[in-house]
Amino acid sequence: MTDLQFHRGRRLRRTPAIREMVRETTVAAADLIMPYFVVDTPDASFRQEIGSMPGQFQLSLQELEKEIGAAIANGLRSVLLFGIPAAKDPLGHGAYDDEGIVQRATRMIKKNWPDLVVITDLCLCEYTSHGHCGIIADGDCTGHVLNDQTLDLLAKTAVSQAKAGADIIAPSDMMDGRVLALRTALDKAGFEEIPIMSYAVKYASAYYGPFRDAADSAPHFGDRRTYQMDPANVQEALREMDADIQEGADLFIVKPAGPYQDVIRLMHDTFDVPLVAYQVSGEYSLICAAAQNGWIDRKNVMLEALTGIKRSGAKMIITYFAAELLREGWVR
Numbered sequence: 154m155t156d157l158q159f160h161r162g163r164r165l166r167r168t169p170a171i172r173e174m175v176r177e178t179t180v181a182a183a184d185l186i187m188p189y190f191v192v193d194t195p196d197a198s199f200r201q202e203i204g205s206m207p208g209q210f211q212l213s214l215q216e217l218e219k220e221i222g223a224a225i226a227n228g229l230r231s232v233l234l235f236g237i238p239a240a241k242d243p244l245g246h247g248a249y250d251d252e253g254i255v256q257r258a259t260r261m262i263k264k265n266w267p268d269l270v271v272i273t274d275l276c277l278c279e280y281t282s283h284g285h286c287g288i289i290a291d292g293d294c295t296g297h298v299l300n301d302q303t304l305d306l307l308a309k310t311a312v313s314q315a316k317a318g319a320d321i322i323a324p325s326d327m328m329d330g331r332v333l334a335l336r337t338a339l340d341k342a343g344f345e346e347i348p349i350m351s352y353a354v355k356y357a358s359a360y361y362g363p364f365r366d367a368a369d370s371a372p373h374f375g376d377r378r379t380y381q382m383d384p385a386n387v388q389e390a391l392r393e394m395d396a397d398i399q400e401g402a403d404l405f406i407v408k409p410a411g412p413y414q415d416v417i418r419l420m421h422d423t424f425d426v427p428l429v430a431y432q433v434s435g436e437y438s439l440i441c442a443a444a445q446n447g448w449i450d451r452k453n454v455m456l457e458a459l460t461g462i463k464r465s466g467a468k469m470i471i472t473y474f475a476a477e478l479l480r481e482g483w484v485r
């Protein structure tokens with residue numbers, strides 16, 4: 154008989170194989186969603202690196218096809234599409250044009266790779282000349298978005314994306330009642346089987362800065378604080394989730410991910426729904442910048458960040474690292 158005097162936790166850390174057996178959290182290929190930025194341009198070979206997001210590109214339709222083909226060969230299962238239209242206007246017509254860039258990209262992808270899960274981001278800010286996520290009253294320069302008028306345009310966009318073949322519609326605008334409006338419009342158009350991945354808990358975050366370069370979607374006046382959430386709030390996140398569940402969303406995004414892991418954890422423990430975390434552009438850029446300076450180890454910080462996001466309760470992760478993780482074989 155031994156006198157058990159203290160806990161020897163190191164016994165289960167002794168070899169890589171034992172550590173793997175007792176590992177509680179893994180990031181798998183099926184969890185990853187890769188965002189792409191597709192540009193409506195006559196230049197078929199257009200491919201421009203995004204300055205603040207090294208390794209990420211604005212791509213023509215043809216370049217997107219090449220990029221996705223390679224990623225699929227490495228095991229990519231799902232993409233999230235953002236469009237950059239040829240022209241912008243106050244009502245964001247490019248978003249709900251059946252010949253819009255996201256609609257064309259979706260048709261191209263589904264024709265080549267019917268099994269790839271195509272998720273279309275649904276918002277107006279990439280398509281409006283003022284850069285806001287909805288309609289602005291004539292002459293208003295405060296950036297106040299008209300909620301209910303915007304819902305009609307979002308509904309039109311959702312139906313147009315579904316018609317193009319989108320597998321999942323992901324509204325990121327943060328207007329009130331949008332999930333109900335989209336669900337109603339999709340059902341009426343015969344798309345009752347197309348799920349809605351709602352950006353349910355989306356904060357007004359400074360971490361979106363690099364994305365706004367990538368999508369050319371920074372608001373020209375005002376900011377998004379009258380529709381996106383205050384970073385200080387977590388009870389509000391419970392109400393937003395509750396509303397989207399009631400309105401019939403299928404999947405639920407918390408965004409950003411890393412700085413909001415407490416929110417992910419609480420959503421996981423409170424609601425029995427599939428959770429998605431969005432590791433946003435700023436989270437990506439911070440890791441890239443520090444790694445470029447040799448201050449941190451790119452691979453290991455990337456994996457630790459994503460493991461932390463999963464450990465906090467997210468099932469899926471939208472991450473700009475997805476294609477690289479699969480290409481390098483760091484995630485299978």
Ligand code: PBG
Nearest residue numbers: 276278325360361364433434435
């Ligand atoms: C559009 C949208 C944004 C992001 C996703 N969809 C920007 C914003 O709300 O300003 C951010 C994604 C990222 O930073 O990676 N509404």
Ligand code: ZN
Nearest residue numbers: 276277278286
């Ligand atoms: Zn938007």
